Amino acid sequence: MKRVIVGLSGGVDSSVAAYLLKEQGYEVIGLFMKNWHDDSVTISDDCPWLDDSNDAMLVADKLGIPFQTVDLSEQYKERIVDYMFDEYQKGRTPNPDVLCNREIKFDVFMKIALNLGADFVATGHYCRKGVFQKDGKDIYQLLSGVDTNKDQSYFLCQLSQAQLSKALFPIGELTKPEVRKIAADLDLVTADKKDSQGLCFIGKVRLPEFLQQKLQPKEGVIVEIPSEQNLYTQSQPTFTSEEEQLAYLTRKIDYHVSDGKIVGKHQGAHYFTKGQRKGLAVGGTVEPLFVIETDVVENVIYTGQGKEHPGLFKKALFVKNDEVHWIREDLKLELDQTMVVEARIRYRQPLQNATLHQVDNGLYVVFEELQSAITEGQFVAWYLNDELVGSGVIS
CATH class of the missing domain: 2.40.30.10 (Translation factors)
Structure with missing residues (x-):
């Protein structure tokens, strides 16, 4: 049995991703990434990390898979937040979600997963992975999700061949309504949960207040x-x-x-x-x-x-x-x-x-x-x- 570590975010997509992998016969472990501590700038009732972490734990329990939380807030601050401040200061507008995938989920998080003996890391992204051989070596492809309305390939546009080789996207062949139906049939706590908005893994942030921490008005x-x-x-x-x-x-x-x-x-x-x-x-x-x-x-x-x-x-x-x-x-x-x-x-x-x-x-x-x-x-x-x-x- 190949071991897969799923980034369980406490949302419906990653919940169903974990379920599908288990059905396919993988040994599945759920890992929640805690990336943020500062509640002063989040619009708190709209998805604080604590609720998400609890939901992720309940899903893991329901699916009968091991679960743990990793605290990546230090790396997140260094690689995402500081970069964002720096870009805004230069008058540029960064995209934290693209960076979060490249720097956190498929780098820091992936390294932790591989150290735990994982063969793959899986996320609840709406995209697909292809592979073919060219000159005797495997070439990995990042393909759009089947649900054109939800396709998230754009957010993974900075991934490398090495990162893709270890990635799985179990829900890429499904549409959002199909994913919600699977979650409802399984009676998962995340079945009707709203999609999270705002910064990757932070929840809704009041951007001006967030920026004002570093950038003076x-x-x-x-x-x-x-x-x-x-x-x-x-x-x-x-x-x-x-x-x-x-x-x-x-x-x-x-x-x-x-x-x-x-x-x-x-x-x-x-x-x-x-x-x-x-x-x-x-x-x-x-x-x-x-x-x-x-x-x-x-x-x-x-x-x-x-x-x-x-x-x-x-x-x-x-x-x-x-x-x-x-x-x-x-x-x-x-x-x-x-x-x-x-x-x-x-x-x-x-x-x-x-x-x-x-x-x-x-x-x-x-x-x-x-x-x-x-x-x-x-x-x-x-x-x-x-x-x-x-x-x-x-x-």
Whole structure:
């Protein structure tokens, strides 16, 4: 019997994952990760870790599998929380869920599991794993979940071949309603439990308060840029190379306060992200204001009216070489090579047609259609059919 350690989070998905593995004849052990102690910034009645840990324990008891809790809060703080503060300070918007999978679940947690004699680590993610042989060695694939509405492959876009080789995703072939039905039939305490929102394993967090622990509030101005501002109507220069044109498509517009009008104040540009609508607290506009750019150096937030504002849209993005990650290392592009893919810049975004261009210092992703709110610090993931083959941090 192969031994599998399941990350039991106290939710319905990991509960059913543990049950399915047991049915398949694995020796299953449930492990709950405690990643957070500070209740002062969590909206506490909405999924504190204690309730989750109790639910995970009840599920393990019901399924008749051993259960224990591991405290990873130190590593979580170091690898996720500190990284988040650092990124926000730079004016970028990190994705803690992608990082949590790469750094915690499939690294720190996986190492603990392997030390406990596990052959595999399993999670309740809606995605699938494939494997085939190429030149005599196993190549692992990260495939979308069958439930297109819940597919979570994006959150695993930074996994490596070594991590995938030891991972199992038992519910990837099921839909959410099927998973809930299995849990209900088994009378599991998690059957009707709401999906957790907010930071991976922390529960709901009030982000401004969370960030304020490290990043001091600093009053600045909110500027509204009119959509007919001539910054958006300048004609394209002539390019001497394709790379010059690619760089032009990804350029950042250099806004100044004088390009628009001051419409309000904020408590810190680093608390805001591109495409954000809530939290600006500016009224009296015909259409709602959206953040089109933040300047953390000058502490200014630039906004535009309506979700069709030209300041929100771009055709391309860039990923620096050291932030490009290929799950399928065998498909990695060489200099000047291109690849036609489908890509997404956020979870649940429908896949978009795009072309990758490998240049000397990184990778350009050029979309067929304009994309709204391409945000630095977030992840772009690219797919061939239903296989996620690579990803990178938007720079």
